Amino acid sequence: MTYRAYRTTNWGFILDIMNSQFHCRLTTVIFWLAVPALASAQGTFVAHLVAPSSGEQRHLTNIRQLTDGGENAEAYFSADGRRLIFQSSRDGRTCDQQYIMNTDGTNVHRVSNGHGKTTCGYFMDGDRRIFFASSSAVDTACTPRPDPSKGYVWRLDPYDIYTANPNGSNLKRLTNYGIYTAEGVLSPDGKQIVFTSLKDGDLDIYTMNVDGTNVKQLTHAVGYDGGPWWSPDGKKIVYRAFHPTDPRDLADYKSLLAERLVRPNKMDLWIMNADGSNQRQITHLGGASFGPSWTPDGRRIVFSSNYHTDPKLGNFDVFLVNPDGSGLEQITTNATFDGFPMFSPNGKQLVWASNRLVKNQHETNVFIADWRN
Numbered sequence: 001m002t003y004r005a006y007r008t009t010n011w012g013f014i015l016d017i018m019n020s021q022f023h024c025r026l027t028t029v030i031f032w033l034a035v036p037a038l039a040s041a042q043g044t045f046v047a048h049l050v051a052p053s054s055g056e057q058r059h060l061t062n063i064r065q066l067t068d069g070g071e072n073a074e075a076y077f078s079a080d081g082r083r084l085i086f087q088s089s090r091d092g093r094t095c096d097q098q099y100i101m102n103t104d105g106t107n108v109h110r111v112s113n114g115h116g117k118t119t120c121g122y123f124m125d126g127d128r129r130i131f132f133a134s135s136s137a138v139d140t141a142c143t144p145r146p147d148p149s150k151g152y153v154w155r156l157d158p159y160d161i162y163t164a165n166p167n168g169s170n171l172k173r174l175t176n177y178g179i180y181t182a183e184g185v186l187s188p189d190g191k192q193i194v195f196t197s198l199k200d201g202d203l204d205i206y207t208m209n210v211d212g213t214n215v216k217q218l219t220h221a222v223g224y225d226g227g228p229w230w231s232p233d234g235k236k237i238v239y240r241a242f243h244p245t246d247p248r249d250l251a252d253y254k255s256l257l258a259e260r261l262v263r264p265n266k267m268d269l270w271i272m273n274a275d276g277s278n279q280r281q282i283t284h285l286g287g288a289s290f291g292p293s294w295t296p297d298g299r300r301i302v303f304s305s306n307y308h309t310d311p312k313l314g315n316f317d318v319f320l321v322n323p324d325g326s327g328l329e330q331i332t333t334n335a336t337f338d339g340f341p342m343f344s345p346n347g348k349q350l351v352w353a354s355n356r357l358v359k360n361q362h363e364t365n366v367f368i369a370d371w372r373n
Contacts, residue, residue: 045069047105050357050367053334060331060350060369065357066105067365071096073353074340075366077103078123081344084351085111085121085130086366095142098132100166103349103368111168115140117157120182123166124190124210130166131174131193133159133182146261156180156198156260163210174212180260183226186210187274188234194218196226203262205239207274218276223253224262225270227290232298235274236323240267240290240303241281264288265311269303271323282325287311291340295320296347300327304339304352318352337364347371 045068052063066075070090077084084103087096091110098112098121112118116136123130135143138158146153159182160175175181177199184195187207194207200217203224208215219225223243230237242264244250249266256262267288272279283289287307294301300320308330309315318331318341332338336355343350351368358365 045105052369053332053356055333056331057372058331059372061372063367063369064105065365065367066101066103067108069360069363069365071362071364072366073364074120075351075353076122076342077344077351078127079345080127081346081349083123083127084366085123085132087119087121087132093142098130100130103344103351109167111164111166113168113171117142117159119159120184122184122186124163124186124193126190127166129163131161131163131184131186133161133184135159138178150256150261151263152265153256153261153263156203156257156262158260161193161195161212174208174210183228185229187230188232194228194230194237196228198257198260202257205237205276216276218272219279222250224264224267227292229293230274231294232296236271237274238269238271238282238292238294238301238323240292241270242267264290269301269321269325282323283321283328284325288316289319293342295343296345299323302331302341302343302350304341318350343371 047064047066050063050065052060070088072086072088075084075086083100085100088099089096095117097110097114098118099108099110101108116134116139118132118134121130121132135157143157146155158178159180160177161181161184162171162173164171179198181197184193186193192207193210196205203226204217204219205225205228206215206217221243225239225241228237228239244253265288267290268281269283269289269292270281285305285307287305289303289305292301292303300322302320304316304318306316314337315335316337316339318338320329334356338352338354341350341352348371349368350371353364354367355364
Protein backbone atom coordinates (compact mmCIF):
# COMPACT_ATOMS: atom_id res chain seq x y z
CA MET A 1 0.00 0.00 0.00
CA THR A 2 1.00 3.51 -0.48
CA TYR A 3 0.58 5.90 2.36
CA ARG A 4 0.49 9.43 1.14
CA ALA A 5 0.67 12.58 3.17
CA TYR A 6 -1.42 15.61 2.40
CA ARG A 7 -1.33 18.92 4.20
CA THR A 8 -4.57 20.19 5.67
CA THR A 9 -5.50 23.83 6.12
CA ASN A 10 -3.97 23.79 9.59
CA TRP A 11 -0.75 22.29 8.16
CA GLY A 12 -1.32 18.94 9.73
CA PHE A 13 -0.76 15.86 7.62
CA ILE A 14 -3.40 13.34 6.71
CA LEU A 15 -2.37 9.96 5.34
CA ASP A 16 -4.12 8.55 2.34
CA ILE A 17 -3.28 5.12 0.99
CA MET A 18 -3.02 4.34 -2.66
CA ASN A 19 -3.42 0.64 -3.13
CA SER A 20 -2.19 -0.73 -6.38
CA GLN A 21 -3.67 -3.72 -8.07
CA PHE A 22 -3.11 -5.29 -11.40
CA HIS A 23 -5.92 -7.12 -13.10
CA CYS A 24 -4.74 -7.77 -16.66
CA ARG A 25 -7.22 -8.17 -19.47
CA LEU A 26 -6.67 -9.12 -23.06
CA THR A 27 -8.07 -5.75 -24.03
CA THR A 28 -5.21 -3.97 -22.29
CA VAL A 29 -2.49 -5.34 -24.50
CA ILE A 30 -0.53 -2.12 -24.22
CA PHE A 31 0.04 -2.92 -20.59
CA TRP A 32 2.14 -5.91 -21.52
CA LEU A 33 4.44 -3.89 -23.71
CA ALA A 34 7.63 -3.14 -21.81
CA VAL A 35 8.37 0.52 -21.42
CA PRO A 36 12.06 1.45 -21.58
CA ALA A 37 13.46 2.93 -18.41
CA LEU A 38 12.86 6.65 -18.50
CA ALA A 39 14.96 9.26 -16.76
CA SER A 40 13.05 11.44 -14.34
CA ALA A 41 12.58 15.09 -15.15
CA GLN A 42 13.70 15.73 -11.60
CA GLY A 43 17.02 14.05 -12.26
CA THR A 44 18.84 17.39 -11.89
CA PHE A 45 18.14 17.40 -8.15
CA VAL A 46 21.31 16.77 -6.14
CA ALA A 47 21.02 14.88 -2.86
CA HIS A 48 22.26 16.96 0.05
CA LEU A 49 22.76 16.89 3.80
CA VAL A 50 19.97 18.18 6.02
CA ALA A 51 20.01 19.02 9.70
CA PRO A 52 18.49 16.47 12.10
CA SER A 53 15.60 17.39 14.35
CA SER A 54 16.28 17.63 18.06
CA GLY A 55 17.25 14.28 19.54
CA GLU A 56 17.66 12.47 16.23
CA GLN A 57 21.47 12.59 16.49
CA ARG A 58 21.31 9.67 18.91
CA HIS A 59 20.96 7.24 16.00
CA LEU A 60 20.88 9.26 12.76
CA THR A 61 23.94 10.94 11.24
CA ASN A 62 24.61 12.39 7.79
CA ILE A 63 20.91 12.69 6.91
CA ARG A 64 20.53 13.18 3.15
CA GLN A 65 17.47 14.17 1.17
CA LEU A 66 17.37 12.00 -1.97
CA THR A 67 14.27 13.32 -3.78
CA ASP A 68 12.65 16.69 -4.27
CA GLY A 69 9.11 17.39 -5.43
CA GLY A 70 6.07 15.19 -5.89
CA GLU A 71 5.10 12.36 -3.58
CA ASN A 72 7.97 9.93 -3.04
CA ALA A 73 7.65 7.06 -0.57
CA GLU A 74 8.14 3.37 0.19
CA ALA A 75 11.82 3.24 -0.72
CA TYR A 76 13.28 -0.25 -0.22
CA PHE A 77 16.87 -1.43 -0.57
CA SER A 78 18.21 -3.84 -3.14
CA ALA A 79 19.91 -6.96 -1.76
CA ASP A 80 23.35 -5.46 -2.39
CA GLY A 81 22.36 -2.21 -0.65
CA ARG A 82 23.32 -0.05 -3.63
CA ARG A 83 19.89 0.86 -5.04
CA LEU A 84 16.40 1.79 -3.89
CA ILE A 85 13.08 1.05 -5.52
CA PHE A 86 10.40 3.58 -4.62
CA GLN A 87 7.10 4.95 -5.79
CA SER A 88 6.56 8.50 -6.91
CA SER A 89 4.02 10.84 -8.48
CA ARG A 90 6.81 13.00 -9.89
CA ASP A 91 6.98 14.37 -13.41
CA GLY A 92 3.45 15.77 -13.19
CA ARG A 93 1.78 12.41 -12.60
CA THR A 94 -1.33 12.20 -10.46
CA CYS A 95 -0.68 8.71 -9.09
CA ASP A 96 2.38 6.64 -8.24
CA GLN A 97 4.72 4.83 -10.60
CA GLN A 98 7.77 2.73 -9.68
CA TYR A 99 11.27 4.19 -9.89
CA ILE A 100 14.77 2.99 -9.09
CA MET A 101 17.68 5.16 -7.98
CA ASN A 102 21.11 4.73 -6.46
CA THR A 103 21.34 5.25 -2.71
CA ASP A 104 23.06 8.58 -3.31
CA GLY A 105 19.99 9.79 -5.26
CA THR A 106 21.54 9.51 -8.72
CA ASN A 107 20.36 7.61 -11.80
CA VAL A 108 16.63 7.97 -11.11
CA HIS A 109 14.56 6.15 -13.72
CA ARG A 110 11.02 4.90 -14.06
CA VAL A 111 10.54 1.12 -14.32
CA SER A 112 6.73 0.78 -14.45
CA ASN A 113 4.80 1.48 -17.63
CA GLY A 114 3.11 4.71 -16.57
CA HIS A 115 -0.47 3.41 -16.54
CA GLY A 116 -2.78 3.16 -13.54
CA LYS A 117 -1.42 3.10 -9.98
CA THR A 118 1.52 1.13 -8.65
CA THR A 119 2.73 0.41 -5.15
CA CYS A 120 4.96 -1.75 -2.97
CA GLY A 121 8.00 -2.37 -5.17
CA TYR A 122 10.72 -4.81 -4.11
CA PHE A 123 13.90 -6.36 -5.55
CA MET A 124 14.14 -10.12 -6.14
CA ASP A 125 16.24 -12.81 -7.82
CA GLY A 126 19.56 -11.37 -6.67
CA ASP A 127 18.44 -7.89 -7.78
CA ARG A 128 18.00 -9.18 -11.35
CA ARG A 129 14.21 -8.75 -11.11
CA ILE A 130 11.73 -6.54 -9.29
CA PHE A 131 8.09 -7.01 -8.34
CA PHE A 132 5.36 -4.50 -7.55
CA ALA A 133 1.58 -4.16 -7.54
CA SER A 134 -0.37 -2.23 -10.16
CA SER A 135 -3.95 -1.41 -11.09
CA SER A 136 -3.42 -0.64 -14.76
CA ALA A 137 -4.98 -3.85 -16.05
CA VAL A 138 -8.27 -2.79 -14.46
CA ASP A 139 -7.99 0.92 -15.10
CA THR A 140 -5.16 2.75 -16.84
CA ALA A 141 -6.26 6.02 -15.23
CA CYS A 142 -5.76 7.13 -11.64
CA THR A 143 -8.78 6.37 -9.48
CA PRO A 144 -10.26 9.32 -7.55
CA ARG A 145 -9.49 9.85 -3.90
CA PRO A 146 -12.11 8.66 -1.39
CA ASP A 147 -15.15 10.77 -0.57
CA PRO A 148 -14.01 13.10 2.25
CA SER A 149 -17.45 12.84 3.87
CA LYS A 150 -16.49 9.31 4.95
CA GLY A 151 -13.69 10.66 7.11
CA TYR A 152 -10.14 9.34 7.10
CA VAL A 153 -10.25 6.21 4.90
CA TRP A 154 -7.95 4.37 2.49
CA ARG A 155 -9.05 3.17 -0.92
CA LEU A 156 -8.49 -0.52 -1.72
CA ASP A 157 -7.70 -0.29 -5.41
CA PRO A 158 -7.72 -3.36 -7.69
CA TYR A 159 -4.04 -4.31 -7.60
CA ASP A 160 -2.34 -7.50 -8.71
CA ILE A 161 1.36 -8.35 -8.39
CA TYR A 162 3.79 -8.40 -11.33
CA THR A 163 7.50 -8.96 -11.86
CA ALA A 164 9.81 -7.23 -14.33
CA ASN A 165 13.44 -6.61 -15.07
CA PRO A 166 14.93 -3.57 -13.30
CA ASN A 167 14.62 -1.59 -16.53
CA GLY A 168 10.89 -2.36 -16.80
CA SER A 169 11.16 -4.99 -19.51
CA ASN A 170 9.93 -8.60 -19.48
CA LEU A 171 6.81 -7.89 -17.43
CA LYS A 172 5.13 -11.01 -16.03
CA ARG A 173 1.98 -11.39 -13.97
CA LEU A 174 2.03 -13.34 -10.70
CA THR A 175 -1.54 -12.92 -9.39
CA ASN A 176 -4.83 -12.68 -11.22
CA TYR A 177 -7.43 -11.73 -8.64
CA GLY A 178 -8.57 -8.33 -9.91
CA ILE A 179 -9.02 -7.15 -6.34
CA TYR A 180 -6.70 -5.53 -3.82
CA THR A 181 -3.49 -7.63 -3.79
CA ALA A 182 -0.32 -5.79 -2.77
CA GLU A 183 2.14 -5.18 0.09
CA GLY A 184 4.52 -7.88 -1.14
CA VAL A 185 7.92 -8.62 0.44
CA LEU A 186 10.47 -11.26 -0.60
CA SER A 187 11.54 -13.99 1.84
CA PRO A 188 15.24 -14.01 2.86
CA ASP A 189 15.89 -17.18 0.85
CA GLY A 190 14.31 -15.61 -2.23
CA LYS A 191 11.78 -18.41 -2.67
CA GLN A 192 8.52 -16.84 -1.43
CA ILE A 193 6.57 -13.59 -1.39
CA VAL A 194 4.35 -12.61 1.52
CA PHE A 195 1.52 -10.23 0.63
CA THR A 196 -1.91 -8.90 1.58
CA SER A 197 -5.05 -9.56 -0.45
CA LEU A 198 -8.81 -9.08 -0.38
CA LYS A 199 -9.27 -12.06 -2.68
CA ASP A 200 -11.23 -14.14 -0.15
CA GLY A 201 -13.43 -11.34 1.13
CA ASP A 202 -11.30 -9.90 3.92
CA LEU A 203 -7.88 -8.26 4.15
CA ASP A 204 -5.61 -11.17 4.99
CA ILE A 205 -1.95 -12.17 4.64
CA TYR A 206 -0.81 -14.87 2.22
CA THR A 207 2.41 -16.42 0.98
CA MET A 208 3.18 -17.73 -2.50
CA ASN A 209 6.16 -19.00 -4.42
CA VAL A 210 7.98 -16.38 -6.48
CA ASP A 211 6.36 -17.81 -9.61
CA GLY A 212 2.87 -17.20 -8.17
CA THR A 213 2.12 -20.83 -7.27
CA ASN A 214 1.39 -22.48 -3.92
CA VAL A 215 -0.69 -19.66 -2.43
CA LYS A 216 -1.36 -20.12 1.30
CA GLN A 217 -3.55 -18.02 3.58
CA LEU A 218 -1.90 -17.20 6.94
CA THR A 219 -4.41 -14.97 8.74
CA HIS A 220 -8.14 -15.50 9.19
CA ALA A 221 -9.39 -13.06 11.84
CA VAL A 222 -11.97 -10.50 10.72
CA GLY A 223 -10.17 -7.20 10.15
CA TYR A 224 -7.19 -5.74 8.36
CA ASP A 225 -4.01 -7.85 8.50
CA GLY A 226 -1.35 -6.21 6.35
CA GLY A 227 2.13 -4.81 5.90
CA PRO A 228 3.85 -8.21 6.42
CA TRP A 229 7.65 -8.45 6.58
CA TRP A 230 9.87 -11.53 6.98
CA SER A 231 12.39 -11.76 9.79
CA PRO A 232 16.01 -12.06 8.56
CA ASP A 233 16.07 -15.80 9.33
CA GLY A 234 12.76 -16.33 7.51
CA LYS A 235 11.14 -17.95 10.55
CA LYS A 236 8.77 -15.14 11.55
CA ILE A 237 6.63 -12.43 9.97
CA VAL A 238 5.82 -9.08 11.57
CA TYR A 239 2.68 -7.26 10.43
CA ARG A 240 0.17 -4.63 11.46
CA ALA A 241 -3.43 -5.49 12.26
CA PHE A 242 -6.80 -4.06 13.20
CA HIS A 243 -9.34 -6.64 14.42
CA PRO A 244 -12.56 -4.79 15.32
CA THR A 245 -14.39 -6.21 18.34
CA ASP A 246 -16.70 -3.34 19.22
CA PRO A 247 -20.00 -3.82 17.30
CA ARG A 248 -19.84 -0.29 15.93
CA ASP A 249 -16.25 -0.68 14.77
CA LEU A 250 -17.10 -4.04 13.17
CA ALA A 251 -20.13 -2.61 11.36
CA ASP A 252 -18.06 0.34 10.12
CA TYR A 253 -15.27 -1.98 8.95
CA LYS A 254 -17.63 -4.24 6.99
CA SER A 255 -19.56 -1.34 5.50
CA LEU A 256 -16.42 0.36 4.25
CA LEU A 257 -14.93 -2.90 3.00
CA ALA A 258 -18.00 -3.41 0.80
CA GLU A 259 -17.09 -0.10 -0.84
CA ARG A 260 -13.41 -1.14 -1.11
CA LEU A 261 -12.39 1.23 1.66
CA VAL A 262 -10.80 0.82 5.08
CA ARG A 263 -10.39 3.16 8.06
CA PRO A 264 -6.81 2.78 9.41
CA ASN A 265 -7.12 4.68 12.69
CA LYS A 266 -6.29 1.75 14.97
CA MET A 267 -3.41 -0.55 14.08
CA ASP A 268 -0.90 -2.39 16.23
CA LEU A 269 2.01 -4.72 15.49
CA TRP A 270 1.70 -8.50 15.51
CA ILE A 271 4.15 -11.36 14.93
CA MET A 272 3.51 -14.89 13.68
CA ASN A 273 5.56 -17.85 12.57
CA ALA A 274 6.20 -18.06 8.85
CA ASP A 275 3.53 -20.76 8.51
CA GLY A 276 0.91 -18.54 10.18
CA SER A 277 1.02 -20.22 13.58
CA ASN A 278 1.47 -18.52 16.97
CA GLN A 279 -0.05 -15.16 16.04
CA ARG A 280 0.37 -12.65 18.85
CA GLN A 281 0.05 -8.91 19.35
CA ILE A 282 3.29 -7.24 20.46
CA THR A 283 2.27 -3.56 20.78
CA HIS A 284 -0.75 -2.03 22.48
CA LEU A 285 -0.12 1.61 21.64
CA GLY A 286 -3.66 2.62 20.74
CA GLY A 287 -2.78 4.68 17.67
CA ALA A 288 -2.02 3.86 14.05
CA SER A 289 1.24 1.88 13.78
CA PHE A 290 2.37 0.64 10.38
CA GLY A 291 5.29 -0.15 8.08
CA PRO A 292 7.14 -2.64 10.32
CA SER A 293 10.39 -4.25 9.19
CA TRP A 294 13.31 -5.89 11.00
CA THR A 295 16.81 -4.81 11.84
CA PRO A 296 19.26 -7.00 9.88
CA ASP A 297 20.26 -8.90 13.03
CA GLY A 298 16.60 -9.73 13.75
CA ARG A 299 16.78 -8.32 17.26
CA ARG A 300 14.48 -5.32 16.80
CA ILE A 301 11.61 -4.07 14.65
CA VAL A 302 11.44 -0.59 13.13
CA PHE A 303 8.06 0.98 12.34
CA SER A 304 6.10 4.23 12.24
CA SER A 305 3.34 5.37 14.59
CA ASN A 306 1.28 8.36 15.70
CA TYR A 307 0.36 6.90 19.09
CA HIS A 308 2.35 9.59 20.91
CA THR A 309 0.54 12.61 19.52
CA ASP A 310 -2.87 13.94 18.51
CA PRO A 311 -3.80 11.97 15.35
CA LYS A 312 -5.34 15.11 13.85
CA LEU A 313 -1.83 16.58 13.57
CA GLY A 314 -0.61 13.83 11.25
CA ASN A 315 2.67 13.55 13.17
CA PHE A 316 4.06 10.06 12.61
CA ASP A 317 7.53 9.14 13.86
CA VAL A 318 9.85 6.18 13.45
CA PHE A 319 10.27 3.84 16.43
CA LEU A 320 12.18 0.71 17.39
CA VAL A 321 10.75 -2.10 19.51
CA ASN A 322 11.86 -5.57 20.56
CA PRO A 323 9.99 -8.56 19.07
CA ASP A 324 8.32 -9.15 22.45
CA GLY A 325 7.01 -5.57 22.54
CA SER A 326 9.52 -4.27 25.08
CA GLY A 327 12.19 -1.60 24.63
CA LEU A 328 10.12 0.95 22.69
CA GLU A 329 12.40 3.75 21.46
CA GLN A 330 11.62 6.84 19.38
CA ILE A 331 14.04 7.52 16.50
CA THR A 332 12.68 10.54 14.60
CA THR A 333 11.30 13.65 16.26
CA ASN A 334 10.28 15.90 13.38
CA ALA A 335 6.77 17.34 13.86
CA THR A 336 5.50 16.02 10.52
CA PHE A 337 5.22 12.60 8.89
CA ASP A 338 8.10 10.11 9.05
CA GLY A 339 7.33 6.58 7.87
CA PHE A 340 8.23 3.51 5.79
CA PRO A 341 11.58 2.90 7.50
CA MET A 342 13.92 0.17 6.27
CA PHE A 343 17.49 -0.70 7.25
CA SER A 344 20.12 -1.42 4.62
CA PRO A 345 21.17 -5.08 4.44
CA ASN A 346 24.36 -4.34 6.38
CA GLY A 347 22.50 -2.32 9.00
CA LYS A 348 24.60 0.80 8.43
CA GLN A 349 21.88 2.98 6.87
CA LEU A 350 18.20 3.76 7.41
CA VAL A 351 15.92 4.98 4.61
CA TRP A 352 12.47 6.46 5.18
CA ALA A 353 9.91 8.87 3.73
CA SER A 354 9.22 12.23 5.34
CA ASN A 355 7.34 15.50 4.97
CA ARG A 356 10.14 17.48 6.62
CA LEU A 357 11.45 20.45 4.64
CA VAL A 358 8.68 20.29 2.03
CA LYS A 359 8.26 23.24 -0.29
CA ASN A 360 4.71 22.52 -1.43
CA GLN A 361 1.56 20.78 -0.29
CA HIS A 362 1.18 17.11 -1.26
CA GLU A 363 4.94 16.61 -1.13
CA THR A 364 6.78 13.70 0.47
CA ASN A 365 10.47 12.88 -0.01
CA VAL A 366 12.90 10.04 0.58
CA PHE A 367 15.66 10.48 3.15
CA ILE A 368 18.62 8.28 4.08
CA ALA A 369 20.92 8.44 7.09
CA ASP A 370 23.90 6.61 8.49
CA TRP A 371 22.89 4.56 11.52
CA ARG A 372 24.59 4.96 14.88
CA ASN A 373 23.95 2.20 17.44
